[in-house]
Amino acid sequence: MKDLLSFKTLTTLVLCALLALMASPAWAQQDADDAVSAAMPASERGADLIVGTKAAPPFVVEDEAGAFSGISIQLWEAVADRLGVPFEYAPSDLSGLFTGLGDGTLDLSVAALTVTAPREANIDFSYPFYSTGLAIAVPAGGSAVWGTISRFFSWQFFTALGALALVLLGVGVAIWFFERRSNAEEFGGTTAQGLGSGFWWAAVTMTTVGYGDKAPRTFGGKVIGLIWMFAAIIIISSFTAAIATSLTVDRLASGINGVQDLANARVVTVKGSAAADSLSERGIAFTTRTELEEGLEDLAADRVDAVVYDAPLLNYRVLNDYAGTLEVLPSVFDRQDYAFALPQGSDLREPINRAILEYLAGDEWRATLTQYMGKQP
Structure with a gap:
């Protein structure tokens, strides 16, 4: 009897084991199918x-x-x-x-x-x-003609002009002091007339025009004239350079006219963009922002010098949000295919x-x- 029970128990265990072995591939396959299905794209x-x-x-x-x-x-x-x-x-x-x-x-x-x-x-x-390229956004320079005219009416220009007039008046007073008696024909008359003649002589001498209508005759006047001629060369050169700088400062404000000028500028672009790859390949240092809008805000606030990004995106943003404040340079570089x-x-x-x-x-x-x-x- 005991042997019979042992045989039945053994038979039951063997059958259970066989059933488990037969079922496990199906379970494994179902799990695999579920995993594959979860990893498949939604369309599939x-x-x-x-x-x-x-x-x-x-x-x-x-x-x-x-x-x-x-x-x-x-x-x-x-x-x-x-x-x-x-x-x-x-x-x-x-x-x-x-x-x-x-x-x-x-x-x-x-x-x-x-x-x-x-x-x-x-x-x-x-x-x-669609094909285009990368572009550069910089602060707007404004009208070149109006910029030139406005420089002539700026406070800095009139300050320099006033300082020069004071120097001319000082030299005019000095030459008048020495010449007013000995050369009354050219520097005489009332005090106002004498000072006017001295101012005129100082001006034409400084500009090397030298009409010849007035000239110092006393020793003191000639010394003043000699000193003034050498000093005037330095003054007129400096004044000319100051005017030229003043008139061109707007044009050169950003100093960026193309990709070749980005090496020493504060450049920003969008993180992970094709523009960032291009700048890296060119060895141009730059910082990144998460969105283009952040970079344009920094440029408008003068925290950076230039924004480099895809030309159509820059043009659209600048035209609609920063017209008159920023501009996109006309040249593009590094072809971009969308x-x-x-x-x-x-x-x-x-x-x-x-x-x-x-x-x-x-x-x-x-x-x-x-x-x-x-x-x-």
């Missing part, structure tokens, strides 16, 4: 495309209600309509637009994204839909490229550029 799990974006006018413009518009947005929505794919936007920062493609939380990133070699090593880009970003190997790339090329060939694209840029490229 049967949901709408998750499209990352970030406000970057004029490419992405976000209104107070959180709705998006702009060049990139209108292009993407036209592409999505052509492909018949549903989607939803997921706002992110610049870094998240790229990391989200790698970890599967985003299916696509649509913003002001430039194509660079380091980025291409980790993700894929669509066909570029495109959509996708995960590496995404099946969406080819369909999106075809839809982009079809849309770029139409009038709607030119109208979109005119709407946001003010002119067609």
